[in-house]
Structures are given as C-alpha cells and as structure tokens.
Amino acid sequence: MGFDPTTLRRDDYGFFGPGSPSWKVWTSPTAVIGFQRAVVLEHFDPFLTAAVADSQGIYSDPRKRLDNTFAYFLLVAIADGRTAIQASEHLMQVHAPMTGIEPITGKRYSANSPETQLWIHITGWHSVLKAYEVFGPGLTPEEETRFWEECAIAAELQTCKPEDVPRSREEMRAYYERVRSRLCSSERAEAGMHHLLRTSPRNGAGLSYALGSRVLSLASSAITPMWMRKLGRYNVPRVVDPLVKIPARLIVWAFTLFGSFGLIKAAPFIAPMAGQILKQHLKNEPPTTLETITPARARELYSLRGNTIPAVAEAS
Template sequence: MTTSDTTNPGTDAGPEPVAGPDSRLHTFFNDPRWALAMVRATVLEAAHPQIGAALIDNSTFVAHPWRRLHNTFLSMQRMIGADAQVRGREAARLNRMHERLKGTDPRSRPYDAMDPGARAWVVATLYESSVTMCRLSGQPLDQAFMEELYAEFRAVLATMGDEPGQLPDSLPEFWQYFDRTVEEELENTEAMRIILYKLFDHLPAPPLLSGFPTLWATGRAVAGPVVGAIAVASLPESFRRRAGLPEMPGAQTLMQGTYLAVGLARFLPAGWIQPEAVIDLLALSPDSDDPRARTVAALHSRMKRAGALLRLITPLPAQSAPASRTASATDSAQRQDAEGFFRQVLDQTGNGSLDWPDLAAMARELAGRLDLDEPEETRLYHAFADWWRELQSALDSDGDGSISAQEYAAAAPGLAGPALIRVAETLFEVTDRNGDQQIDADEYRTLFRTAFHRDVSGAGGVTYTRSAFVREFLTFMSGRQRSTPFDPLLAGA
C-alpha cells in the first residue's frame, strides 16, 4: 500500500496511507456498485443544511447532470491518484472553488462551502456509503479493511488542508459521529428532494443518446422512480422516518437485489466497466473527433432514416395551408429562441432566472476544462463578474437582483457589450497556453472536447485567431447562433 511520511493522529498504525493504485480506496473506483454508493452519498450530503443550500444556489447538477458527473469523476480520479503533485493541485483548485460558494439558505442561515464540518461530512458520507455498499451486496468488509479504508479517507480530507480532528481518530468514534450527525443535523432539504424525486425523473439524455429522445424518455420513465426508491431504501432508517420519506412496498428487496445484480458486473471484462470509459462514452457527441463518434453518427443517421421512412408511409391528417409569417409572428419566434437560449445556456443552475451563480458556473466549467492555475482562474472569474454587473445594469428592469427569461428576451439583440467582449478576450488568452495569439488543435480540444468543424491539417494545425474566436463567442453568447462548439460546452447536459 502506498504511504506518506505523515502519521495518523491518535493511532499507532504508523504512516497514514494516501490514495494510489495499491490503496483500499482505489479498489472501489472500478466497482460498478460504487455508482449506487455515490448516489446514496450525494443524498446524504444534500440533506446537510449547509451543503444542500450550496447545491441549490450554485450547483449545475439539475440543468447539467452529465457534465457535473464527468467533472466529479475527473476530480475524484485526481484526488485518489498516485501522483502527490496532481493531488495537491486538485485540492488547491477545489479549495478555490469552495471559497467562492457562500450565502444564506431560505431560512436565513449562512452557509459556507469551506465550513470544516460540512467538508468532513462529504468525506464521511463517501466512506460510510462505500462500507454500506459492500454490506448491502452481501460482501461485508472485515474490520481491518474498514480501518485501512477509513485512514485513506481521512488522508484525502487532510490533502484538502482540513484539520485531522474534523473526522474522529478511530473507527468506533466515527460511527458515533455519523449516527449523531444523521440524528441531529440532517434535514429534508430541497436539494435532497430534487435528487430523489426530480433529478432522475427528468434526467436529460446524455450526448450519446441525444438523437433518441423517445427511447430515452421511455427508459427514464421506468428507471427514474426505481433509482429514487432504491436510494430512499438505502438511507438510515431513523432519518427516513424523521424526514418523512415514503418507502414503496418491496423497496428493501429491490434495493438488495439491485446491489447484488450490479455487483455481478465486476466479472465482466475490465474495459467494459471502467468508469472513465463509460462516462466518456456517454459524453461523446456524434460530431466529436473521437473515432467512436463515427459509429454513433452512423447509428443516429440510420435511426433518422428509419423515422423518415415511417413518416412517409404513415397517412397524415389534412392540414390547413400555413399562414404567411407576419412581423409579429417573427418577433414572437425570436423571443422564443431567446428564451430557449436563456434556459439551455444562461440558466446554468436551472432555477428559472439568471443570477451571478449561473455565470460563476460558466467560469468554473471553463476554468476546470482548461485546468487553470490561480492567477488565470481569477482573471476569468473577474471577467464574468464584470459581465454580470453589465447584464444587471442593462436587463434587470424590476431591480430584484436577478434577470428573468422575459427580461433577457426583450433585450437579447444588444447583449454584446464591452464586458462580454472582455470575457471573450480573457477566455482566448487563457486558452492560448503558448501565447502565440492563435488557438491550435490541442488547445482547442482541451477547451471543447469535440470536433473542430475545420481543417486542422494545414499551416501547422493553427485554426483559431483571436478575432475569429472572439467573434464566434460573442455570436453565441448573445444568442444569435447555436451551431458552434460553444453549444455543447455550455448548453450540453
């Protein structure tokens, strides 16, 4: 097992382990059951008042769940990897992100994503759900394994810079801490209810299945309630009663059967169940330059032709001649397009209005994709903050501190002001890592994770000048054009 030179406080076990390929924690990373454990852990996190409030106000998990899944997986992969420098860099990035997440909940209670107790609870839910996952699937962990795993989770918290005492020193003390937190601090929060009763029922299709809306909707209608029921059944019984969470008949049997069935996937070939491969495949867009995208595009094309043939041979009801398009009809269509852009791109948190957390989420996504260090990340956040002030000044007609879809649609054509131009220029500068004033193939892929829609073979692969990048970004962010790489970047689920 990989070890560090630090000692685990309160024990005589010697050096405290860190994550890596030989760690206990890493054995769970490719275990399909861990997906169920992560859902359970997320529900328990969201039931914590501070974490639940931060999720509601700042997270994109409702509007962009697949993107959030990809980013969470990437962060976890870095945090449990063998490279100490990568772990430290990711911990610093997460801390910078959490420092920006502060506010008050609907009951006027302050929340702070840097609160030591809340951060410790996140790690605690991951550990407890991992142990519970094994128990529910009929393979309970022995005491030695649980203690080693617990030490590794404490090491992850220490990597984040938190004081060791935020989680108890010993495993018996941890179980007391966990039970006490469940009994005294957890609540039936809005974030928890959304995860259990809305998220899975309304989960948008991942890019891979975006061309099959009927198929996705049918599968979601069946699977969504089942996933929610399994998550509820797996929660501590005392909390279920106190939070008033209904448990459907047979849910316990269904839950245990699901854990057992998913556990059998461990015997499949390793390449089939690696989470990185699965998540990347789900996030694959048909127009990506990934070789697998050709197969996806061909499948999408065949499905569309089959649908067209079906419509051709199916009698259609008689339709009246379309009316000529009047100026008012054109204006109405433009407003609908603007409101659609508002919902899919600008409203990143999915709460129905445009607020600073929505633009902060854009900055966070862009900074994460580019893996920016602190100075560049701060520049990008400041540029988006200036744009938010510009938008408020121009669009917040009722002065309520947020912008509605109607306020945006009424003024959408004139959005490309100086602050938005500065956002585009800043994004170009932080993407252009080598400073040659052009974005090459590798820099482009780092930002967009998709195909170029351009010839990248000539002139050394240089494809994007500053002016072209800024022009395309402004065209997109003002809602005038959706057929650009920025659409999957900021609008994709």
C-alpha cells in the same frame, strides 16, 4: 476540472497504492451506487443545500456537475499525488465564491467551510463503503480498519479539521449522531434529492442519464436508513429492499467479471471524465516512483498555491 486523463499516474502511486482498500472500493462498480447515495444525503445539511440551490449546477448541467464531483473523489483515491493535490486546489477555488445566507437558520454558509466539507467527505466515503459491503464482496476487518485510516488521509485535501474526522466505524456512527440534530429537509433540499434520484432528461442530462439515475435510485435507496428516506420524502417501502439487492449484486458481479470493462463502456453515457480515469487506472501503467506519498509531501512538491490550505470563511 482541467484534468488530463493521460497523466493519471506519472509520479507515484498516490496516497494509498495497489491493493489498498481505497483502490478496491472506489474502482468497484458499486462506487456508482454509493456515489448517488452520497450526493443525495448531502442535502440534509442545510448549509450545503443552500450552496447547491444557489449555484444551480445540478439543474443546469447535472451530468457535468456530478461527473466532476465523482472524478474528484476518484482522483483523491487512485491518482498520483500531483494530480490529487492540484484537483483539490481547483475544487476549493471553484467553491470559494459559493457563499451566502442559508434561509432556514439565517446564518452565512460557505461551501469551503470545514463542517460542510467534512459532511461531503464522510457521506462520500461511507456511502461507497456501504455499497461495496451490500452489493460487492465487502472488506475484511483488517481492510476496513485501513479504509478508515485512508479516509482520514483523504480528508487532508479538504478543509476538514483533522480532530473531527472519524477513524473507525464507531467514530463514523458517533459523527452521524453528533450532527443529526442539525440535519433537516426543506423544499430546496427535497427538490435536489428528488432531482438526483429521478433526473429529468431535459437540461442537458439526456435520456440515458435520466434512466440511469432512476435505476440506480432503487439500489442507493435500499442502503439508506429509513429515517433519512422519510425525512427526504423518497421513502421506498422496506419490503422492496431485498428485491433490489439480489439483482443488483448479480449486475455488479457481471461487471466485475470483465474487470469493469462494461462499466467503462457505459461511462460516456453517465460520467465521461470518471470513465476516463477508470480506464487509465485499469491500464495499470507504473509511475516513475513505485511508492506512495503523503498529502503533506505532495502539497509541498506540487501545490500551485503554496504548502498550506487557504483559510476559508466558516458558516456563522
């Protein structure tokens, strides 16, 4: 991604700032659980599955591929406007050549299409919120209202259509109902999901990462709807869920006691770049301007591509 972890917050407080629900949720140890849930659920979109399967990134170098993705979500949530905007532009550039034919529908896919980007965005933000609610302290009703407002702001960095972005829990549920008819599984989707839940130590993942994925999968599966688990054929019996939730809450509580210090120490074995971002965040060094900024203003000031999101080819 070309991110320099020493410049996380040079200009401003980014889009949300201290005390925001986004800062709380995305920097909690529970975000790791939510992130695994999100990247697994992404495979229910056949167009995204085609992009992932054709690129082979999660198989050839799973640690780097997932670390880059997690780092992007963190940068949008907690970095300054300059870093977040330039990270989003870099990501779109990486996605731009990822086009092809989706074999189930026979339609063309594009990794940068608004529908695909919205699915990635919503599964990411909703999953970390769900993990924060189940395994962490959760948000107050007022904080949750603000969280969904911030989720919509973050979506401005992707190609999502603003009118399609949910702005409340009710709208999020309506979104899932709306897209459910086009969600499906396949051999390639199952291969991707099972690989992310039980990563092989081969292909550069390493033993620590492989073990970590298996431990996390118990918690991330416990907060996944049963119909999704059955569709993806990673159905963990419902009776296991409460047995997982109690020790998971205790582990999260232990990490929180040390201000995520333990999480940062563990990060090099799981997600090195994300760990560096969290480390810089916890230093709490103030930016030049003690204010937040909008994505539109940040793009105007710092974009390397002009003040517009480039047009992309939609799946058709």
